[in-house]
Amino acid sequence: MPAFYLQTQQKHFIQLYVGFKYAYLKLSSQNMENKELAKVQKMLHEQGYITEDSIVMSVFLAMQLNKPLLIEGPAGVGKTEIAKVMASALETDLIRLQCYEGLDAPQALYEWNYQRQLLYLKMDEQSSKSVEEKEQTLFGENFLLKRPLLQAITHHKAPVLLIDEVDRADEEFESFLLEVLSDWQITIPEIGTIQATHKPYVVVTSNRVREISEALRRRCMYLWITYPTFEKELNIVRGKVPQIDAKLADQICGFMQEVRKMRLQKIPGIAETLDWAMALTSLHIDHLDKKIVEDTLGIVLKDWQDIRHTQDSLSELFEKVGVIQKLS
Amino acid sequence: MGEYMQRQTAMSAQVVLFCRYLRQAGFPLGPTEEMDALNALCTLPLQNQDNFRLVLRAMLPKSRPQQKKFDQLYQKYWDELTKAVDAKIKQEEEEVLEPRQEQQPKPQQPSLQALKDWLYNKQNDEDEEEELASFSTQEVISAKDFSAFGDEDLEEVTQLIAQIGRSLATRHNRRYKRAKWSPKLDLRRTVRLNMRRGGEMLHLAFQKKPIRKTKLLMFCDVSKSMDLYSRFLVQFMYAFQNVYQQIETFVFSTQLHRVTEQLKEEHFEETLSKLSEEVPDWSGGTRIGESLLQFVEVFAPKYLDGRTIVLIMSDGWDTGNIEALTESMKVLHQKATKVIWLNPLAGNPNFKPSVEGMQAALPYIDVFASAHSVDSLREVVKFFRKGRKIRQIPHS
Incomplete structure (x- = not known):
């Protein structure tokens, strides 16, 4: 047909x-060829991001359709990393807006460089310029402090805009964000409306401290990232710590898988696995034993309760890790 | 080969139908989302079934619960569709160019019906809206009575409660303090700062209202009569403990026990079972008066001051000394900023605070409210914020 x-x-x-x-x-x-998709996967891989199909697909579509990507998941699974990888894959800049409680519009958009304006006025006092002229210069781009959102809009090439931990900002900020994300323009009363030169690639991350509004969700594509499987984690460790002993890498990943199944206050993420792998490698250790784990547990677990809890069930953990190794 | 092409031609229609199917299952999908999904499908050639699934999966669900649901529904929908279409094609090979509605397989009757309704008359609209409204599990949980809760609701409840706790913990003070940046200028300090620069207002000083740290004292009744609710009230305390810095928690039935430390530790489930083991008279009788008096005598000097909100969670069924209750409530009322009494039974429309203990305590209570569901707890938080005096929260 x-x-x-x-x-x-x-x-x-x-x-x-x-x-x-x-x-x-x-x-x-x-x-378009399926190659595009494979290319994204390859790009991610080359940037050291080991991933699964659903993530590749979401990143691919986010780039193709230029739709914001909302990433949720526990801490330390590489949500922020995706934005960084996207930026280097697209060979563009990453502009980051870190959200926190009390973040408001001026800190995300722009501010006037008040001190500079004053000094300028003072220096220009003797000149014969008209008031209008002065005003023109005073509220020009020179005196504008661009904050992340304005930066992203006026950037010379479509950048990746990372809005990190949006759940930390309050709801008012979220609705403000919606406005910017849908219109891609910012109005500065003194200058006028600034239209986006390029539509940035937006990545929004959330740790689910607070539920994000339905409206923002609908604007975005949704991606859930969770802790990696044993194989994936092993790949990541091998990729990031190439000099690691194969057996040690196996053991570390097996151990981490089991630790995550325990009831902990703060479940360790991939970042902790990598820290641990690097630490053990630089100590020239090629296998895990009880003493080593006990001595270095502080790298993996950051909560006193968790450490105590893990130490108590260490032998049990080892047994489980052993089982995994036999299977693999 | 014919079959393959056949289905690809129908693809967009199928996607739209699939979206309708999802909508019936409660997904908030509109034409915009359908368009997005179709646009996304266009970016890839779709020989690969898995790609097709992944594209839809990336575009359609908008939250984690929806994503899980999507995985189930997707499988179900296409399995049935494949079966039905195969059967249909064998029957009517020549009717290739017929409109899609008639090719719609039997197992998908509901979604086909919905489509027809939607196309020809819009009466079904209301039904759909209702379904949408009831999709959010949180909504359902909000109105549910605590006593009807099962284990599976626990996680969601914890999240809701954590939200309430957070909003409570972030109230603003009335006085201004110095700030690095704020929308409000501190003129007086600005002028002073810039005197040394010859009066040019170069450096600006700001002020803001800092977040007020109110202390919270919680008393939870764990006697027999509260059995149905105490599990969730403990959870309420637990969630508070995690978000609220300055908090002290006590449980009582015939005696008072300080459980602040226990609640700080460990996992909730463990805490609960541990608590009920450690507190000797858990699920015992109730002597509110004596318990509160015990607090006033032993703990009050340390824990009670003018910046404290006292939160009592009990049904007021007191088998002990009423005078002791009156007396201790009097002290609490005098010393604390506010005394709040949460009564899970007050959620019942027929409830009247006629219990003797309740009657005795009522004059000393600033806010009296029901605490039978998350909704009612939310209501309470609103009253915290408004800082109203002596009100009984009406329950609808």
């Missing part, structure tokens, strides 16, 4: 069912 038939059929049905004018698809991109 000819491709053109396929296209008309598709248009026909969307029109029929969705009934919206904008339902005409951009069908031209249909011819």
